[in-house]
Amino acid sequence: MASLGLEDKVILVTGGSRGIGAAIVNLLEDMGAKVAYTCRNPSESQNGKLAIEADVTDLAAMEAAAQKVEDKLGPVYGVVANAGTNKDNFYTKLTPEDWDAVSNVNLKGVNHTIKPLISGMYERGEGSIVCTSSISGERGNVAQTNYAATKAAIIGLVKSLSREAARYGVRANAVAPGFIDTDMTIALPDKVKDKIIAEIPFRRFGKPEDVAWAVAFLLSPVASNYVTGEVLRVNGAHHT
Ligand code: NAP
Numbered sequence: 001m002a003s004l005g006l007e008d009k010v011i012l013v014t015g016g017s018r019g020i021g022a023a024i025v026n027l028l029e030d031m032g033a034k035v036a037y038t039c040r041n042p043s044e045s046q047n048g049k050l051a052i053e054a055d056v057t058d059l060a061a062m063e064a065a066a067q068k069v070e071d072k073l074g075p076v077y078g079v080v081a082n083a084g085t086n087k088d089n090f091y092t093k094l095t096p097e098d099w100d101a102v103s104n105v106n107l108k109g110v111n112h113t114i115k116p117l118i119s120g121m122y123e124r125g126e127g128s129i130v131c132t133s134s135i136s137g138e139r140g141n142v143a144q145t146n147y148a149a150t151k152a153a154i155i156g157l158v159k160s161l162s163r164e165a166a167r168y169g170v171r172a173n174a175v176a177p178g179f180i181d182t183d184m185t186i187a188l189p190d191k192v193k194d195k196i197i198a199e200i201p202f203r204r205f206g207k208p209e210d211v212a213w214a215v216a217f218l219l220s221p222v223a224s225n226y227v228t229g230e231v232l233r234v235n236g237a238h239h240t
Contacts (some may be wrong), residue, residue: 005222007067010073012066014038014056015083016115019116020183022131024080024109024215025049030217036069038083041071056083056109066116075124076117081110081131086184088143099146106150110157112193122168126179129165130218132211133160133174133231151176155231173218178235180206191232202236210234 011028015021016037034106035049050072053197054065069076085100085105110131110214121127136144137151154174179185181197185205188196197203214234217223233239 003222004031004216004220006078006216006220008034009077009219009221010034010036010069010075011078011080011219012038012069012076012113013080013082016110016214017051019040019084019184020177020180020208020211021080027209027212027216028219032068033078033152034066034073036073052163054106056112057104059115060110062109062112063116070120074161075120077121077221078129079117079127079128079129080215080219081113082215083109084132084134084184086144086147088147090143091145093141094146102146106147107153107157110154114161118165118170120164121170122165122233125163125169126221127170128219128221128224129158129161129170129172130172130215131172135176135178135233135235135238138176138231138233158231159229166228171218171224173224173228174231175211175214175218176231176233176235177211178206178233178238180208180234181213182208200236200238202238204236206234206236 011033013021013024016025017039020072025035025037038052038054040055052068054061058209087102114129131152131154134151136148140148158172158174165172211234214232
């Protein structure tokens, strides 16, 4: 039977406690991967999976998390830099703190996730890195200048990293979800939600699982072996 070839692969997912990250963790586990994930507050219901308390803004904590994964599960093949946050407001109302909070998680946090693990991937000559960008990073969005700037930066990061990492057999790609039903979008007022849905040809928000399958494809050493520096949109035709 055909498979994505992720059985027994060690994969670290950041922000795996909720939303898109939790769907990625569950799907990868179903595929037989050895999955660890980080978040700030692992809950009791997440017992049984390797959940690591680590804030992505803290490089030392992420280095310790990477070490823990390798000690417990073995050399890491896949990294999913998924943890993200938003502090939406009109540009004139955004404070310097709003800018720092979002870029510390969405941009610095991605660097802190990849950095401790990439040398080992280079040495082993294999690996796949998937970072979560966003529709907002490509088409922009009202009240999201801070968030969109970080998500556009992620695209530059994976495109550059893919060029550097290719000679070591390591790939780097991004997923760019459209609007997905998670805690991040639940707070949107109904009026705003209706307006967005009217713009989406699928006429609904996506599900976290829709993104998880795209991530699994990009992680796969079988299905996406020659795909790198790419941005895979998962947006129900909600294009620019
Ligand atoms: P979510 O439901 O709000 O979950 C966010 C996840 O990130 C949680 O697991 C959270 O963990 C973790 N996280 C946040 N700040 C963190 C930090 N400082 N350190 C460690 N973990 C942190 O969000 P989501 O919708 O699943 O979003 C996942 C990714 O997709 C994000 O990068 C987001 O920008 C992107 N995205 C989402 C949408 C959408 O419509 N939902 C669209 C495009 C892109 P704890 O809070 O438990 O620590």
